[in-house]
Amino acid sequence: MLDHRVSSGVEHGTPCFYQLRFPKLEVERWHSHFFSSRPPFLRQSAMFRAWKFVSVLLLAAVSSNSNAVHGLLSSPNGLTPAEQAARASAIAATASKISNEAREVTVRGVSYPFCWGPVARPGSLTESIVGVEAAEIDSHKDPNAEKYAAIAAATIFATEQDYLGYYDKIAQYLPRPMSTDISDETFGELRTTGFSFKIELVRKREAYGDILGHVDCKQVAQVCGPETSVSSLRALKSLYVVDFSDISQWTDPANPQKYVPNIIGFFCYNRVRNRLLPFAIHLVDQKLTYTQSDSPSEWKLAKVALNAAEVNWQNMQHFVETHLMTAPVRVELMRHTAETHPVNALVQHHCRGDIALETISTVSLFAEGTVVDKTFAMGTTGAYRYFHHQLSNKLSIYNNFIADAQARGIDSLPVSKYFKYGELHWKTFKRFIDSYLRAYYKCDADVQRDHEVQNWAKTCSTSPQFYDFPSSINSINQLSNIVLHLVFSGTVRHHSMNGLVTWESASIPYSMPSLWKPWPTRKLKPGESLNIIDYHVPVSIIPSAISTVVVFRREVKSPASTIPQSYRVAPFCSEAVLKVAIAEFEKSMAHIEEQIQREEQYEKWPYTILVPSKLPYTSNAHGLTTPNGLTATELDARASGIADIASKIKNEARYGVVGGTPYPFCWGPVARPGSMAETIVQIEANEINARKDPNAMTYVGIAATTKYETEGDYVGYYDKIASLVPRPMTTDISDETFGELRMTGFAFKIARVRDAEKYSDILEDVESEQITSICGDGITSETLVSKEVLYAVDCSDIAQWTDTTNPKKYVPNIMGFFCRKDSANQLLPLAIHLVDQELTYTPFDSPSEWKLAKMALNAAEVNWQNMQHFVETHLMTAPVRVELMRTTATSHPVNALLQHHLRGDIALETISTVSLFASGTVVDRTFAMGASGAYRYFNHQLTNKLSVHKDFLADAHERGIDTLPMPKYFKYGLLHWNALKRFISKYLSVYYADDSAVLSDNEIQNWAKACSTNPQFSDFPSSIESIEQLTNLVLHLVFSATVRHHSMNGMVTWDTVSIPYSMPSLWKAWPTSKLSEGESLNVLDYHVPVDIIPSAIGAVLVFRREAKTPTVPFSQAYAVDPFASDAGLHDAITEYQNALARIEDHVNTDEQGQKWPYRILQPSRLPFTTWI
Incomplete structure (x- = not known):
């Protein structure tokens, strides 16, 4: 558990606005009339502007359609045709990657029908899901499992007391199981509980x-x-x-x-x-x-035999009623409803894990030679025959908790604790799910016209596992009952039949999964006797039998994983319309908790399985902990888990191959077939692929059918797609915008010139009068540097990385000079120098020459920035992630935070070697560097090594961009930097009381030591000695993967790369001299060939992936486990969200009315992961 040094008595969840509903058009008319009709003096007041801003927020809140809630979750009802098309496209993409199908398993050469469900083929979405869920499930195992088996192996079993005495030996770890008590009273009570x-x-x-x-x-x-x-x-x-x-x-x-x-x-x-x-x-x-x-x-043997039958039946029946039922239902939800559909979200949330469980069970449980095969009477073949029989007779979607209890009459059994406590949960879930669905459906007609949920029902009705799943759903009540049954089966019923309860119901020597001596043909005669131990599993198998039970015993160690906190994570906690329902649900759970604890406190065998705080809402997860303060046993288990991962993934030297030639690539993981790295790549690649612009091929198709003869034709292409995407900033080649671009999208190469001599020979070609006219009064060639207004973009050696196999495309060695014009609050281009040609261009040259010079500088920056972002983010963070996996537990707070934000980079750097940096790719054909130049550049940058101390602030101060007139990247970036720094500092202080706690954390020290030997870093510390040092290091990594990454690449690429003025290469040799009087040039002669334009557009679209889902922006970064439900982090998360709200307001206010608004760093648009 977490060792918090702050009070945990705080309210959980994230603050939300309520969504009110009024007719949208009427509200908008009122809003427009009210503010436009106010007198001018009032409209100019600060108070009026503030009220107008607040009203805009309220307008957004109240003008939602009556049939669709515009939070994180929504039904398809009421969406625009474009929104519906995008949603349908995303659903179809998922449906193409996963499906239910007939399956078979083979045991001892014999094939057995398995259930209808997804197949985890290599590279499939199912395999990815199984990989993720299996890893989570594996992390929940009892760390002492092997110890229990070892103690059993070392125990001499001769008498019943020897068997019972085994539990005394492990009493420090586990409670004695209820089924070790074979008395009639407990034997009967067991039928009312486990x-x-x-x-x-x-x-x-x-x-x-x-x-x-x-x-x-x-x-x-x-x-x-x-x-x-x-x-x-x-x-x-x-x-x-x-x-x-x-x-x-x-x-x-x-x-x-x-x-x-x-x-x-x-x-x-x-x-x-x-x-x-x-x-x-x-x-x-x-x-x-x-x-x-x-x-x-x-009599005792008879009870042992009945227990054995129940152990076999219940373990197999639970599999039928939960995993084998819910897994195919989940698949059909993925295939027919959007991720943001409320039914999909709720069912996937509670049934998470079953796809992995039913898949890995065919290998780890139901296979020849497994523990189940060796100890259960049914064995593997009996299990498959039983599953097939039960599923052939089909499940009823209506045989829910209440229907089952009434059919069996246990609702009238006063001492049935399972029914009594289960009914409390059932009613609470029913109230919540009713309220939940009514937040998204106002009436039955809304359900009927929700084509996604209707398609789901129709498909499930054809599943061979159900005989009565309705082919259509006609009311909210009907939908509520189905969802309730699925959720309850995946949680309360599952955990009542299996899991921790298995420890109580299966034990030696009275409740084992098989008998091993034939049953007597008659009763004993006077003077005869029998020894029940003769019927027990052989002593040699007892350790395996113990292991069978321990497989299912996975305690909930974090409150975040329990049913009361089910909805303290996104998307639920972010839904204003669910706030009341969630509060009532948690209040009811608190009452259930109190009632069960009160009634069970004096019981000999307290039935606490259904205590809400012990009941997982899905596959249970651990909280975050450092290794400090753990017991020796816990440390051993933790170290074992780390060692297991370390054996499956590592960093190593890698190469990229272009045209048959190998080039040194970066240090990192290799995604070999079957490796952990391959699994990670597949999972992350699927996530990345799902984010692509659904209209990408439309843009490319329009580009392919456009005629390009004049500059207007090129720029006009963007008018044709204006309804889908905004015009890029780089289509404006004016000096004002060209300069502004170096403070926004191209803010990463520019630096203030501090050495007056460095560029003096070049700037001598610019007349002082020209300098003054551009830069302002008092600025001359002699005062440019001293007055700190001269900036340079130095790409004077970039041509060395040009693709030698395709010299037609190139970027020249080039330098751009800019001056800060304080009177106009602008950064303006002063001169552009072509190094090899020794030609300096200024705004006073012919318009076509000056325009071409600006195009050349843009081309250089396009190449440099796209490759440099790869070095500074993906190639830096991926090996750091790998070392985290190899040296720290998944529950380590630093591991959790960095894996959360750096997610995606291992896939990106791996798939880029195939999709970007390889022969014939779009990058290879359009970028001047091409694939081979990119690899040479990467190797050069990494050979000269990265500095983990060159963070956002250090870089900004070193380049002097903090003194730019409108340093939007720096200005907004600094707001994010400060907010993240405060959050990370508070985050780490929850787990480290002082610097000595950091020093004694052997996991974090091992991570630092491993990273310090990485050949890509020049200064990664070999040890971390303080909370502040750790904060700065984690801050740099998080900021680099998120804010800096998305400022250099991703959506910003659309603004920085465009036709015809900002392409990734020139295609005609540069003039050897300036134009003479009467001569002219056409900048389009230098443009990429017309037939390559669609590919060039495609190259840009690779990076244009909007953060459309509200769960991915920074404001939702910590609305998920393990962060959201941790009381110790609540204040820090709330403060961080408030800071982001202020940043959002700041950016909105500053960018309102701008010709080219810079919104890349607006929190609502900024993903919290590497993203692309």
Whole structure:
């Protein structure tokens, strides 16, 4: 658990506005009239502007369509045609990658039908999902599991007491299981708690008469109460049965020595004692009925046999009723509804893990030689035959918790704790889900016209696993009941049947999954005896049997993973319309918690499985911890987990191949087939691919059909797509915009000139009068540097990286000079120098020459910035991530934070070697550097090594961009830097009390040491000695992968790369001299060939991936686990969100009315991951 040094008594969740609904058009008309009709003096006041800004927020809140909520979640109802088309495209893309299909498994050479579901083929979406979910599930395992098995292996088992004594040896780790108590009272109580799923009320008057007619009436009365009989028990509805009269058909025929008999157990509810008690157990094939009047050993063995049957049936039946039901339903949700559909979001949230569980179970549980195969009577083959039988008879979507309880009569059993507590959960979930759905559907008609949910229903109705899934859903109530059943089955019912409860219900020596000696053919005679240990699994198998149970015992160690905190994560916590429903849900859960704890506190075997704080809302997850303060056992388990990951992934020297020639690439992970790196790449690549612009091919198609003859034709292309994307800033080649671009999209190469001599020979070609006219009064060639107004973009050696295999395309060695004109608050181009040609161009040359010079400088910056961003972000952060995996636990706070923000870079640097930096790719054909030049540049930059100390502030001060007139990148970037620094500092202080805690954290020290030996870094510290040092390091990595990355690449690429003035190469040799009088040039002669323009547009579109989903901007960065639900982080997260709201306001205010608004760093548009 977290060792917080701050109060945890705070309200969880993120602040939300309520969404009110009024007719949109009327509100907009009122808003327009009200503000335009105010007098001029009022419209100019600060208060009026503030009120107008607030009203804009309110307008956005109130003008939502009555059928669609514009939060993170929405049904397709009420969307525009364009929104619906984009949504349908995303759904279709997912549907093309995953589907349900008939499956088979092979055991000992024999094929068995498995259930309908997804297949995890190499490279498939299913494989990616399985990889992610399996890793999560694996992280939940009991760290002491191997220790329990080892203690069992070292124990001598000879008597019943030896078996029971085993639990004393592990008492420091685990509680004694309830099923170690074989007394009648506990045996009966187990059918009201852990074994509550097969027992049912005997309703038919004559049912089981042939068996019960032979039970002595006195024996019945002795157990069930004075003057009771089988007849009176029937009449009082107090006769219950557990019927496994045909279970032996599923016994593994390949291993007949282990079995469970066909058996029936009879129980009565004793009203006087208020207990459910066993009074008879019948062995069907042997035609033997046992009661308490038989010898104690025979009665005990009969109970052991009934337990064995329940252990087999319940473990297999839970698999049918939860994983095998919910997994295909999840797949159809992915195939037919958007990620942001409220039904999809809720069901995926609660049923997460089942796709992995049903897939990995075919290897780890239900396969030849597994622990289940060796210890369960059914074995692997019996399990598959049972699954097929149950699914062939089909599941009912309507056999929900209440229907099942009523059908079996346990709703009228007063001592049924499973029903009593389960009903509390059921009613709470029902109220919440009703409210949840009504937030998105105002009436039944809204459900009926939601084509996504209707398509989902129609497909599920054809699934061979269901016989009554409706082909259409006609009301909110009907949809609510279906969703409720799925959610409840994936949570409360699942965890009541399996998981921690397995530890209580399966134990040695009285509740094992098989018997190993044939059942007697008759009862004992006087003087005879039997030893139940003879029927027990062999001693050699006991450690494996213990392991079987421990597989399912995965405790919830973080409150964030429990049902009460289900909705404290995105997208739910960010939905204003759910705020009240979530609050009521949590309040109800608190009441349930209090009631169960109160009623169970004095019980011999407290039934706490359904205590909300112990109940996972999906696959449970751990909280964040450093290794400090853990026990030796916990440290061993943690170290083992780290070592396991370290054995699967590492950094190593890599090469990129272009045209058959290998080029040294960066240090990083290699995605070999079957490797962990390959799995990560597949998962992240799928995420990245899902973000592509759905209209990309439309833009390329329009570019291909456009005629390009004049500059107006080129620029006019953007008019043709203006309804889809904004015109790029670089289509404006005016000096004002050309200069402004160096303070926004091209802000990363420019630097203030501090050395007056450095460029003096070049600037001598510019006359002082010209300098003064551009830069302002008092600025001459002699005062440019001293007055700190001269800036340079120095690409004087960039041509060395030009692609030598295609010399037609190039960028020249070039330098651009800019001056700060304070009177106009502008940065203006002063001169552009072509190094090799020794030609200096100024605004006073012919317009075409000056324009061409600006195009050349743009081309140089396009090449440099796109390659440099790759060095400074992906190639720096990917190996750091790998070392984090190899040296720190997944639950380490630094690991969690960096993996969260750096997600995507391992895939990006890997797939880029194929999709970007390879022969014939768009980059290879259009960029001057091409693929080979890119690799040479990367190697040069990395050989000269990166500095982890050259962070945002250090870089800005070194280049002097903090003194630019409108340094928008620096100005807005500084706001983000300061906000992130405050958050990360507070974040780390939650886990480290002082500097000594950092020093003693062996995981973080191992990470630093490993990174310090990376050949790409010049100064990564080999040890970290303070919280401040760690803060600065983490801050630099997070900022580089997010704010700096998205400022250099991604959406900004659309603004910085465009036809015809800012392309990635020139295609005609540069003039050897300036134009003479009467001569002219056409800048289009230098442009990329017309037939390459569609490819060039495509190259830009690769990077244009909008953060359209509201869950990805920075404002939602910590609205997910493990951050959102951690009380110790609540204040820091709230403060950070407030800071981002101020930044949003700041950017909006500053950019309003700008010709080229710079909104890249607007928090609502800024993804919190590497993204692309």
